[in-house]
Amino acid sequence: MKYDNERISDISLFFLLSAAITEVGVLEMPRLFAESVGRDLWLVPLLMIPVLLLSLYLFCLLGKRFPDETVFEYGPRLLGRPLAQVLFAVLIAYWFLVTGRMMRDFADVVRLTLLSLTPAEVIIGSMLVSATYLVRKGLEPISRAATIIILITVPIGLGITMLTYIKTSPVMNMRPVLAHGPWKVLKEGVRGVGLVEQLSAFFVCFPFLSKPEKAWRTAAISVVITILLFANVTFSTLAVFGPVELVHVRLPALSAVQTVEQPFIFIESLSSFYVATWIAQMFITIAFMLWLIATGIQKWLGHRDHIGLATPALPIIYLISLSPANVAALDKLIRIQENCGVFIHLILPLILLIAVRRRRKPEQTNKQQGREDGDS
Amino acid sequence: MTSKGRWTLVFLFLSMFIFCGCWDRTEIDERAFVVGVAVDLAEATETNGSKPPSPQHFPFIEKEAGDTSLTYTHKQISYLMTVELAVLHALSAGPSDGNKEGTGDPSWVIGATAPTIQAASTAINLRVYRPLFFGHQQVLIIGEEAARENLRPILDFFTRHTRTKRKMRIAIAQGKASDILSIKPRLEALASVYLFRLFQSAPQHSLGLDADLNQAIVSLHSSGHAVISRVRRSLDGQEAYNGGAAVIKDWSLVGWLEDIETQGYLLAKGVSSSGRVSIPVATRPSALIEYVYHHCRTKTNARIEDGKLSFEIELCLEGFITEETAAADLTTEFIGWVEEALSEEITRRVHMALHKLQKTYGVDALELGRHLEISDPKLWERIKGDWPQLYPTVPIRIDTTARIRRTGSTK
Structure with missing residues (x-):
């Protein structure tokens, strides 16, 4: 089944994925890594790259096998109907949880940096309503918006981050390398794959690609470039704060930008520009996650289209976003989602690929038997 | 009006309230x-009192057995x-x-x-x-x-x-x-x-x-x-x-x-980009030579010789003479002598700073511990617990080279 009105090109996939991956993580990741591995935090994004590529490869193997179907269509054939229903429920619940957590994080960052008096409910509500408008138009408009936003915001964000290197260098703070052995860093590198929640979109999005055969190459380039941008942010925060202070700073990427001071920078609040670029990228992330939820439910329930399903999802996301009592509870939720993400991005595709292989064997045996019967 | 148009109007009307951010509106003169x-x-x-801190307010404070008399x-x-x-x-x-x-x-x-x-x-x-x-x-x-x-x-x-x-x-x-x-x-x-x-x-x-x-x-x-x-x-x-x-x-x-100790500290730390040093001329005690450096390169090395830890700080300064009141002829030999005298004076200033930081206050402001951690992480792991006691006793050698590149507009 092909979705002509919803298809996106490989270039669009590149920009969509880049914009979608850049969410709250870019501001918070350095702190999370510093809490886990200390001085070696700069190695974590670099180690995440091969793990993410492995996950992507598994998704692409599934996509190659079922280019015209989503997991909601081929899942029951591979796992059996009851188990598939459980899988669908887990996936939808995960996407709801991720989107709700992102919304809460988004509201907290906006309140912390720009709109300190505006209620979180209003920030969350307005973002969800505006994202829903885009979701109702389909995946292609989301990808077009992503293209525009990435082309404008990434050079600005990158430029601002590079300014932090003028007075500081991360090299002293990087050394000694792996003084406490490689295991903690390796573990965090694998766990880091759980922080890139948008990878799970590959369970759904292959039928929406005009050239699914190019998905692996395009998505791999997009993921590598985006994670390298993350790595750059990690290096800059390590340069400005060092591994000890990083743990104390709530949004290290933003606070690092606030320390930039050069005579040629006439803009008083450089961090506001940084937040503005981040909000634009966040808009795409939320819209994409919302589209994923709506499309997932549509496929699961066998609905005609996803358009009417985005709006009913909003109250659930809204309630989830308000459920963490405070920032400490939110941090805990991020860690839980990270572990869930490792299961969904690495283990689940592997289970499905094993199921594909197991299903193939009886088919091959049946074919072979059929041929032998024919011969006789 | 179509249903779609009505909804668009409702959306636009509502957006006036939700997108304007008026909660945070504060005028500059407010x-x-x-x-x-x-x-x-x-x-x-x-x-002083017998009332302990309330445990419900500080749950992380563990009450020791029998501490009610404290x-x-x-x-x-x-x-x-x-x-x-x-x-x-x-x-x-x-x-x-x-x-x-x-x-x-x-x-x-x-x-x-x-x-x-x-x-x-x-x-x-x-x-x-x-x-x-x-x-x-x-x-x-x-x-x-x-x-x-x-x-x-x-x-x-x-x-x-x-x-x-x-x-x-x-x-x-x-x-x-x-x-x-x-x-x-x-x-x-x-x-x-x-x-x-x-x-x-x-x-x-x-x-x-x-x-x-x-x-x-x-x-x-x-x-x-x-x-x-x-x-x-x-x-x-x-x-x-x-x-x-x-x-x-x-x-x-x-x-x-003090001022000169601060200069010594900044030079040893490698963050002094510019500064002045004056030295008396031996032959004419009242005369002074003023030297301004505009570049300083600092290198700190941790050394372990015969099981003993020491540090070596190498300083290399470049600058020029801005004033000399001895009316001396600035020949190559004289400049060489001035360079040596400047190196000694700068070493003295660094020593003054280090003595105060190391012996008087016991503050590792030069992050010598970090230098040791970088050069020998295993040794650092062993001694880091004793570092506050060890630091004041560690020998530090200063090696300074001051270079004069120019002598100003006059010869």
Whole structure:
């Protein structure tokens, strides 16, 4: 089944994925890594790259096998109907949880940096309503918006981050390398794959690609470039704060930008520009996650289209976003989602690929038997 | 009108309320712009009592068995927080050279006493109806007594606040911090801006420091130690003096480095980009040669020889002669002699700083421990627990090379 009105090109996939991956993580990741591995935090994004590529490869193997179907269509054939229903429920619940957590994080960052008096409910509500408008138009408009936003915001964000290197260098703070052995860093590198929640979109999005055969190459380039941008942010925060202070700073990427001071920078609040670029990228992330939820439910329930399903999802996301009592509870939720993400991005595709292989064997045996019967 | 059009209109109407961000609307003339803050210790009284801290408020305090007979010491501290507010209409109307005639004073210095900085800020708001806005704060001056008590509770407010900038300058006042903030500078309309520029100019002479809040807090969180700017007020109260440095150990002020010691410290740390050194001419004791360096390269090495740990700091300076009162002929031999004398003088200054930091205060401000950790992580793991005891006894060798590249416009 092909979705002509919803298809996106490989270039669009590149920009969509880049914009979608850049969410709250870019501001918070350095702190999370510093809490886990200390001085070696700069190695974590670099180690995440091969793990993410492995996950992507598994998704692409599934996509190659079922280019015209989503997991909601081929899942029951591979796992059996009851188990598939459980899988669908887990996936939808995960996407709801991720989107709700992102919304809460988004509201907290906006309140912390720009709109300190505006209620979180209003920030969350307005973002969800505006994202829903885009979701109702389909995946292609989301990808077009992503293209525009990435082309404008990434050079600005990158430029601002590079300014932090003028007075500081991360090299002293990087050394000694792996003084406490490689295991903690390796573990965090694998766990880091759980922080890139948008990878799970590959369970759904292959039928929406005009050239699914190019998905692996395009998505791999997009993921590598985006994670390298993350790595750059990690290096800059390590340069400005060092591994000890990083743990104390709530949004290290933003606070690092606030320390930039050069005579040629006439803009008083450089961090506001940084937040503005981040909000634009966040808009795409939320819209994409919302589209994923709506499309997932549509496929699961066998609905005609996803358009009417985005709006009913909003109250659930809204309630989830308000459920963490405070920032400490939110941090805990991020860690839980990270572990869930490792299961969904690495283990689940592997289970499905094993199921594909197991299903193939009886088919091959049946074919072979059929041929032998024919011969006789 | 179609159903779609009606919904679009409803959406547009609602968006007026949800997208405008009017909760945060604050006009520029409704804010009190804080440009500088001074914090002094107002009162510190110790009370003894048998009442322990309430465990429900401090669940992390474990009650030891049989401690009911103990007496608890409770220290009540209150701070005097003085802020300098920018009076915008006076600033915009008046000339920038500080001539305030006819325009009113562009600076309003006001203070309040309270147990916390937040409480003091609220207390100031009882007299200043506009909310205090810390987004343009340039300097934070902490009084000597407050710094000797504990810096942590003071700095917490400024690092936690969402509007303050970590690039604001921080200094310890020798004496009362509020005195520094109430000076009337002639070059700038606001004392805080004058102080900010004063600190910014420190790298030109290296006799004082240009320390921002981020540098201080990074150092304090990492080791509890830091060396930050010292500021003093002149006797006539007209100007401030940024020379020397404050030495912080375990978040408290333990002493000072004088001007030349500060230069020695900055040279050894490798962060002195410019400065001057003068040496007497041996043949004519009253004559001096002034040398200005504009480049300094520092290399710190940890050495372990025969199982003994030592450090070597190599300094290489490049500069020029700006003044010489001996009327000497600046031949190659004479320049060579001056270079040697300069190297000795710079080594002496570094030694002075190191002696104070190492022997007197026991503060590893040069981060020699970090250098050892980088060069020999395994050894560091073994000795890091004993480092506070080991550090004051470790030999440090200074090797200085001063080069004279030019002698100015005259020969």
